[in-house]
Amino acid sequence: MSHNISHETPPSRPRVAVSACLLGQSVRYDGAHKRDRYLTDHLAEVIDFIPVCPEVEAGFGVPRPTIQLRKFDEQIRVVRSDDAAIDVTAKIDAVAQQRAQQLSGEISGFILKKKSPSCGMERVPVAIEPGRPYDRSGTGRFTQTFHQLAPLVPLEEEGRLCDAALRENFLERVYALHRWQQLDLNQPSAFVDFHARHKFMLMARGGDWYVRLGRIVAGVTRENSADRAQAYIQHFMQVMARVVTRKRQINVLQHAMGYLKQDLAAADKQELLEVFQAYRQAYVPLAVPLTLLRHHLRNHPQEYLERQHYLAPYPDALALRAAI
Numbered sequence: 001m002s003h004n005i006s007h008e009t010p011p012s013r014p015r016v017a018v019s020a021c022l023l024g025q026s027v028r029y030d031g032a033h034k035r036d037r038y039l040t041d042h043l044a045e046v047i048d049f050i051p052v053c054p055e056v057e058a059g060f061g062v063p064r065p066t067i068q069l070r071k072f073d074e075q076i077r078v079v080r081s082d083d084a085a086i087d088v089t090a091k092i093d094a095v096a097q098q099r100a101q102q103l104s105g106e107i108s109g110f111i112l113k114k115k116s117p118s119c120g121m122e123r124v125p126v127a128i129e130p131g132r133p134y135d136r137s138g139t140g141r142f143t144q145t146f147h148q149l150a151p152l153v154p155l156e157e158e159g160r161l162c163d164a165a166l167r168e169n170f171l172e173r174v175y176a177l178h179r180w181q182q183l184d185l186n187q188p189s190a191f192v193d194f195h196a197r198h199k200f201m202l203m204a205r206g207g208d209w210y211v212r213l214g215r216i217v218a219g220v221t222r223e224n225s226a227d228r229a230q231a232y233i234q235h236f237m238q239v240m241a242r243v244v245t246r247k248r249q250i251n252v253l254q255h256a257m258g259y260l261k262q263d264l265a266a267a268d269k270q271e272l273l274e275v276f277q278a279y280r281q282a283y284v285p286l287a288v289p290l291t292l293l294r295h296h297l298r299n300h301p302q303e304y305l306e307r308q309h310y311l312a313p314y315p316d317a318l319a320l321r322a323a324i
Contacts, residue, residue, distance in 0.1 A: 070128075119142055171318060191232070
């Protein structure tokens with residue numbers, strides 16, 4: 001039995017699509033870029049990026065006139081900022097459809113440029129009419145269409161990745177979907193194992209999601225696995241989008257500690273509980289109780305606990321839990 005809690009590494013690194021300007025490509029309307037060094041200098045060490053620029057791929061060129069979201073009656077369209085009569089919505093939609101077809105089974109996430117009329121996830125300005133302030137509740141047209149066609153792919157904006165909890169949640173989902181994409185769904189045991197190894201991650205989302213999803217897994221066979229897999233992963237990714245609270249993390253940590261209670265000395269149990277309490281009160285980040293728990297697990301191996309992806313959902317080099 002292996003005592004390495006980092007788990008088996010999938011055969012390839014996750015692939016994540018990224019708005020090309022964030023990778024330093026000079027594709028913006030003015031010929032500039034918006035390089036994000038967290039992506040290029042940090043995430044690029046463990047993730048392979050696929051650059052995407054909907055506006056360049058739609059043939060708008062560099063440099064180019066700017067575009068905007070504009071509301072006409074009850075419809076929001078993408079038009080030239082200098083001439084609302086030039087509607088480019090269909091061109092953006094065509095790129096989104098092509099990219100969704102190409103990438104939906106290949107990528108495990110998508111990082112988008114905030115406030116962009118093509119790529120923004122939320123709070124994108126929408127022009128109403130001259131003299132009225134912008135409505136800032138729009139979604140970039142490419143992102144909206146892509147998400148409709150490839151709903152499993154986790155989406156996040158580069159600005160929101162500055163929030164430690166949102167960053168950790170996004171990358172948990174990226175690596176979970178990547179693990180799913182590596183499965184041989186012709187083998188029902190692989191499906192069952194995936195569910196079992198994500199138990200603690202589902203528990204951390206609250207409710208009885210592990211039990212509910214388990215009903216889909218129960219009785220899976222080679223003949224019905226394709227249909228059940230589709231239903232399962234849709235619900236799984238929706239549940240994983242829930243950001244985990246400290247209270248729920250504590251519940252999972254205590255549950256994990258239960259697997260070791262027969263092996264730990266009284267002083268070790270007390271130390272764990274004190275560290276859990278320090279985390280509850282936000283005196284220490286999640287990395288501290290997890291590191292202590294993993295220390296005890298190395299000394300007192302428990303195969304089921306070791307196989308839980310919750311303990312190492314992504315490469316340790318990302319150090320995401322040192323900030324939440």
